[in-house]
Amino acid sequence: MRNPFSEFTVKAIILFFFAFFMHVGVLKVLHLPLFDNKIILSYIINLILIMVVFGSLYLLKNKYKTQLGFLFLAGSFLKFAVFFIVFYPFYKQDHSISNLEFASFFVPYALGLILETISLSKWLNKL
Template identity: 50%
Template sequence: MVLLLVISVFFIAHLYILQNKEIPIFSDRIVLSYLLNFAMAAAILIFIQSRFNKKSSQTGFIFLAGSGLKFLVFFMVFYPFYQQDGTMSSTEFAAFFVPYACCLILEVAFLSKQLNNQDY
């Protein structure tokens, strides 16, 4: 629930900034980027939560695998589109990096909280 709320706030703020700079707000696959980053982060968090008590020593590896998956999706889905003109503009970079960073920070905070509350 927190993830959905935070990513929604970032999405609205991102669109607001683009609109104020008179940049097309739905260009650069921004909606797809936010949706995919949210879906992958939610899946990673749900998977970690469901497996945490059983194999807590592997939680970090699950997190790293999820991060690797996100990079793979970027290079398969977004990078070819962004490189069609030979360069990646700052708006293209922001369209992927802002939701990625937002989700990554929330994932790290969640994982950190889980690990700090663990009894050894």
């Protein structure tokens, strides 16, 4: 039997790698700043967070089988906390969050959330 965490990690790294280069490619085509708005940090942190949340759920699957949904929600809370601690102060320096700043965080966040949700639902249905 294959390890769901290893499979998830490989999928996540590949997805984030291609998404990052597509994101930067779109910025380049539109003649927008490529690496402003902490885009690299955003992709790295979001990748690490989804791997930590998925890995934690995988490790806790036997002990907290009936509470995994709540633990997943706790992982979402963790992601929001990281956003407000790491990114929000930087984005609000000029008292507004631009579309580029929003996309720099939200694109990797949304990709991670989608991958995490799909992978977890497939994995949990097998339990």
